[in-house]
Amino acid sequence: MLAYDSPTVSASARKAADLFRNTFGRAPQTLVRVPGRVNLIGEHTDYNGLPVLPFAIAQSHCVAAGIGRGPFFELANAESQFPAKTVAAADLAAFSSAGEWDNYFRAAVLGLRDVGLLTAGHSAAGMQIAVASDLPSGVGLSSSSALVVAFALAALCVHAVPPVPVLHLAEVLAEAEHYVGTRGGGMDQAVCLLGKKDHAIRINFFPLEAEAIPFFCAGGQPAPRIYLSDSGVRVEKSGAGLQLYNRRPLECRLALQVFRRRAALMLHRLPPLDPVRHWGDLIKPPIALSHEAVLEAAATIFDRPSYSKSHLLGILGWREDEWTAFTESFPEPPDGFKLHPRIRHVIEEGRRVEQAADALRAGNWPAAAKLIAASHQSCRDLYEISCPEIERLVEAGANAGASASRLTGAGFGGCVLHLVPAAACSDFENKMRRQLGRGLRLFEVNPSQGAEIL
Numbered sequence: 045m046l047a048y049d050s051p052t053v054s055a056s057a058r059k060a061a062d063l064f065r066n067t068f069g070r071a072p073q074t075l076v077r078v079p080g081r082v083n084l085i086g087e088h089t090d091y092n093g094l095p096v097l098p099f100a101i102a103q104s105h106c107v108a109a110g111i112g113r114g115p116f117f118e119l120a121n122a123e124s125q126f127p128a129k130t131v132a133a134a135d136l137a138a139f140s141s142a143g144e145w146d147n148y149f150r151a152a153v154l155g156l157r158d159v160g161l162l163t164a165g166h167s168a169a170g171m172q173i174a175v176a177s178d179l180p181s182g183v184g185l186s187s188s189s190a191l192v193v194a195f196a197l198a199a200l201c202v203h204a205v206p207p208v209p210v211l212h213l214a215e216v217l218a219e220a221e222h223y224v225g226t227r228g229g230g231m232d233q234a235v236c237l238l239g240k241k242d243h244a245i246r247i248n249f250f251p252l253e254a255e256a257i258p259f260f261c262a263g264g265q266p267a268p269r270i271y272l273s274d275s276g277v278r279v280e281k282s283g284a285g286l287q288l289y290n291r292r293p294l295e296c297r298l299a300l301q302v303f304r305r306r307a308a309l310m311l312h313r314l315p316p317l318d319p320v321r322h323w324g325d326l327i328k329p330p331i332a333l334s335h336e337a338v339l340e341a342a343a344t345i346f347d348r349p350s351y352s353k354s355h356l357l358g359i360l361g362w363r364e365d366e367w368t369a370f371t372e373s374f375p376e377p378p379d380g381f382k383l384h385p386r387i388r389h390v391i392e393e394g395r396r397v398e399q400a401a402d403a404l405r406a407g408n409w410p411a412a413a414k415l416i417a418a419s420h421q422s423c424r425d426l427y428e429i430s431c432p433e434i435e436r437l438v439e440a441g442a443n444a445g446a447s448a449s450r451l452t453g454a455g456f457g458g459c460v461l462h463l464v465p466a467a468a469c470s471d472f473e474n475k476m477r478r479q480l481g482r483g484l485r486l487f488e489v490n491p492s493q494g495a496e497i498l
């Protein structure tokens with residue numbers, strides 16, 4: 045069944061330790077394992093300050109590490125597609141071209157240095173590092189964030205930095221990943237640190253909070269199983285996919301500016317919005333509007349689905365340089381900035397996550413399935429992050445007996461999650477293969493333990 049032929053976690057750990065010994069001629073000082081994740085529901089809500097409901101999976105990166113031989117970092121990887129790298133401590137901020145794997149190491153160390161958890165003194169000692177992994181990259185399982193987290197944990201252990209509160213570390217590393225160029229949120233770093241066997245993790249942001257919710261089914265029935273099918277479409281978020289991804293957070297931030305500006309004219313209906321930094325702040329105390337109230341106000345405020353740059357400059361009263369600073373020179377999309385559809389997705393998805401968390405707490409999987417299916421439609425139609433290959437898998441999942449199927453992760457390719465009732469599992473794989481052929485990559489994932497220092 046395992047198309048990736050996933051070895052056991054201990055096999056990856058052993059591989060990382062062996063690679064370290066063979067490359068550097070001594071035993072590693074520390075060995076860490078950091079898993080990928082699957083997001084059950086809550087897509088592109090994290091950077092908007094609205095909740096997500098992911099879980100950590102068994103597939104992981106293992107990093108073996110030891111103190112270095114001077115002010116440089118020697119990186120080895122068991123996968124031949126990731127060639128060995130040496131990074132000089134003085135050049136940490138001189139990032140390699142987009143998509144190169146040493147960038148994740150640079151981001152981790154720079155992020156820890158920004159908040160004083162590591163110092164220039166630590167970097168002067170250098171590090172030796174070996175990576176082995178059974179977590180595929182570019183398929184929406186958050187392999188890049190897991191790598192940043194694994195490098196960071198390895199560095200903290202090697203330098204014997206006293207334990208850091210895990211929520212703080214997750215926030216620091218979410219910020220650190222911005223060094224790689226994506227303007228993502230904090231879901232991935234949080235869940236790969238906080239994952240718990242047989243639990244989904246409901247995470248909220250600004251401030252970061254996490255709650256583990258057990259997978260169980262009411263009435264003593266077995267819980268459904270979760271399969272992933274791989275669309276084969278790879279969009280490297282730190283490379284070619286960067287603009288596709290970053291356009292969405294920018295549209296959300298622009299939409300919030302327009303909303304705040306125009307909401308001021310609706311003061312009789314909305315409270316003052318001074319403390320609002322993210323869309324989620326409208327829902328949380330002290331503002332505490334209902335999702336419906338925000339959606340209703342947005343429907344009035346956004347008078348068209350898409351806005352040109354010049355129209356936005358007019359609404360916001362910004363000069364060209366203010367626009368450039370805010371957008372970080374992001375090019376104007378030919379179809380304009382789609383503010384209202386994006387925001388409808390974000391607010392409705394935030395509400396769906398709350399409802400799905402309630403359904404999981406009650407063991408009500410049929411209710412969760414409806415929300416998961418609705419999430420996919422919204423990702424496809426309002427956030428526009430699906431593609432024909434993903435749609436084909438979603439349709440095949442429905443024909444094969446899944447109670448819901450949806451893209452998981454950033455989108456534009458990667459994997460589809462299928463929620464399959466226990467009774468339909470025995471036939472599911474055959475029914476999928478009958479539709480999609482033998483080349484289909486289909487595998488089961490289970491909610492697993494988060495990062496571990498082995």
Ligand code: NG1
Pocket residue numbers: 086087088089090091184185186187188189221226227228229230231232281452453454455
């Ligand atoms: P993946 O699927 O790992 O590319 C990205 C972001 C998340 C979140 C999701 C969409 C990064 C590191 N990760 O995840 O924060 O926004 O997209 O829900 O940018």
